[in-house]
C-alpha cells in the first residue's frame with residue numbers, strides 16, 4: 414500500500430461525509446463481505462454510508478450483517494442515481510474496471526465524488542482518485558482487514574465486521590485452500606474469530622443451506638461433464654431448460670466448476686451456463702498451478718479475473734459456444 418494514499422484516505426475519513434460503497438455485478442461472498450464490512454466501519458466513524466449493489470446477490474448471503482439495508486440498483490435505479498450524484502466519496506470494492514458494474518459505471522464516472530478503489534484483481538483501470546490495488550492478496554476482504562490495520566482503526570472490527578470479513582476470505586480462498594492463502598491470512602482469521610466471527614455458523618450458512626433443487630442441478634451438471642484428455646481439461650454445460658427444470662435461482666451453480674478440478678490430472682475446469690433470455694452464456698474458469706485462465710478468458714470470452722479463477726461471456730448460443738470453447742482451449746492450452 415502506498416503511504417501517501419493511506420495518508421490521504423485517513424485525512425478524508427476525518428470529516429463526516431456521504432459515502433456510496435459498490436461491489437461488482439453478481440456480487441459474491443467477497444464483494445458483499447468487503448462492502449458490508451467497510452460500510453459498518455464507516456458508519457461507526459460517523460459517515461452516512463450505503464452499499465449499492467448493481468444487481469441481486471445469492472440467497473445464501475442474505476443473512477449477512479447489513480443485508481437488509483443494501484440498495485439494489487437494478488430495482489431501485491432512481492434511488493441509486495441520487496445516492497451516486499450526492500455522494501462525497503464512492504468506494505468500489507472487489508473490481509477494478511467500471512465495465513464490471515454495467516450502467517451504474519456511467520453514473521460513477523460522471524459523479525463528482527472522490528473515488529477510491531479497494532481491489533485484488535490484476536490490471537486496474539484508472540478511474541479512481543485513490544487506488545488500493547493488491548492483486549497478490551487472496552480476497553478483497555483480507556485487503557480491507559489490512560487497510561483497517563494500516564489506518565489504525567482495527568478497533569472497529571466488531572462481531573458484524575468480523576463476520577463479513579471472514580465470509581469473504583472463506584469464499585474467495587476456496588475455504589482457505591488456494592495458493593493465495595498465507596500465514597497472514599490465518600493470523601487475520603484468528604483475530605476475526607477473537608472479534609466474534611462464528612466460523613462454524615458462517616460455514617453452515619454458506620455451505621449447508623441448499624434447496625434440494627440445487628443438488629438435482631448438481632447431478633445434471635456432473636452428468637454433463639466432458640473430458641478433453643489431451644489438454645487435461647473438463648467442461649460442464651447447463652442449458653436454460655436444465656436450469657428451468659430445477660427452478661434455478663441465483664447462486665445455485667456456485668462451486669459446481671470446482672468438481673471438474675477434483676478429478677486427478679485435470680488442470681483446467683470450465684462451467685458454462687446458458688441464460689437464454691439474456692442471450693448469453695456465462696463462463697466460470699478454474700485452474701491449477703501456473704495455468705492462467707484469466708488471460709484465456711480475456712483473449713476469447715471478453716472476461717478476466719485471477720490466474721486460477723476467472724469468468725467471461727459468449728453472446729453465441731450454447732450450441733455454437735461449445736465447439737468454439739473447445740477450439741479455443743486447444744489453441745491456447747494445447
Ligand code: 5GP
Pocket residue numbers: 696697698715716717718719722723724725726
Ligand atoms: P466466478 O466464476 O466465480 O463468477 O468468477 C471468478 C472470478 O472471475 C472472480 O474473481 C470474478 O471477479 C472474475 N470474473 C467473473 N466473471 C467475469 C467477467 O465477466 N469479466 C471479468 N473481467 N471478470 C470476471
Ligand code: MN
Pocket residue numbers: 443444507533551552553585
Ligand atoms: Mn474477490
